[in-house]
Amino acid sequence: MIDVTLENFETEVIAASMQVPVLVDFWAPWCGPCKVIGPLLEKLELEYAGRFKLVKIDSDQEQQLAAAFGIRSIPTCILLMGGQPVDGFMGALPEGKLKEFLDKHLPPAEDLPEEEVEAAPEAPAGSDVQLEQLQHAVATDPANDDARFSYVKALMLAGRMEEAKTAFAPVVDKVALVRRFDSLQRVMEAMAYAATPEANAQALDARIAANKRDFEARFGRAQLLAARQQWTESMDELLEILMRDKAWNDEAARKLYIAIIDLIEPPRPKVADGQIPPDDPVVATYRRRLSSVVLS
Structure with a gap:
């Protein structure tokens, strides 16, 4: 999980999404549901072993980014692939629903060679x-x-x-x-x-x-x-x-x-x-x- 600001947004989100799907979690420290979904997303990032990258954006501190994505309530999660938003959801979904959302968009793990799954955080599959x-x-x-x-x-x-x-x-x-x-x-x-x-x-x-x-x-x-x-x-x-x-x-x-x-x-x-x-x-x-x- 990476904290993203306007300064590193292009590198950590746009450029990264050209290689691997990036899930952006818009949150705020005062948001109760954010404290529920945040740990679940971090857990799933580990379980999915490089099939997607999780980043977090504090919507209070990064209002320009929140406005650019039209964020009206938090938590809101946006999935980017190939540099563009492809889907998203609002609210603290349970773990099962989060997995359904991810599985709808992410490449199945069995489609990746074992060595690529292990190396995914350093060298995401797909660029070649x-x-x-x-x-x-x-x-x-x-x-x-x-x-x-x-x-x-x-x-x-x-x-x-x-x-x-x-x-x-x-x-x-x-x-x-x-x-x-x-x-x-x-x-x-x-x-x-x-x-x-x-x-x-x-x-x-x-x-x-x-x-x-x-x-x-x-x-x-x-x-x-x-x-x-x-x-x-x-x-x-x-x-x-x-x-x-x-x-x-x-x-x-x-x-x-x-x-x-x-x-x-x-x-x-x-x-x-x-x-x-x-x-x-x-x-x-x-x-x-x-x-x-x-x-x-």
Whole structure:
């Protein structure tokens, strides 16, 4: 069980749900039913041996996240898969009902090799399968820009940069025509910068402390943070540039900011009955922040 805040939400919930289902428990210290369901969920997380990940969000302390999910009462639990909410429930359900809810969505334990079940917390099953499916989609239809973007993005998020560069190479000429390919290239450039001697975090921090308008140092720090997949911290640094000079270096800060949004935004699932799935809270928040700065 992990306590989640706005700062680690993208990593612990959105990114994690791309690998394994994540159950988010919205609670508060004063909530009696929360004290009943909390231990049951923690018990089931252990029993299910890596088939899902449990995180807890204090709705009083993290009101922005609670509002983003439309939480109206607690406890409320939301299950995310592939970066998107897929189901949820309110109230302190008994253990049997909790198991019914989980079993409806989670892959059966017998479908996982024994060694994968044991290793699930460290290396969740499914990531290799997802990459293989995307690789097959690209191989089957090399002109499918959506499939190629998703494949390169997945490789980058998995830290497999050499493979990402190889998969990206056939569409480099499209960078000026396809914005999402431009976004991939900008994040790749940030990762390349992180491997240079200039990408010294202490030196960059010292330069910024001495001169808050040292945009080159701020941009370097933002690239370094992006290379570490500290996405929100990187965008925060880019906002510091944008608040002072929106047009600096041919709008480099805005363009990298948008590139990060493109990279971290989860795919929109198909929905039934005319329902509109909620936007990813982190992406929605940082889109609003960009708009408020750019339009100010």
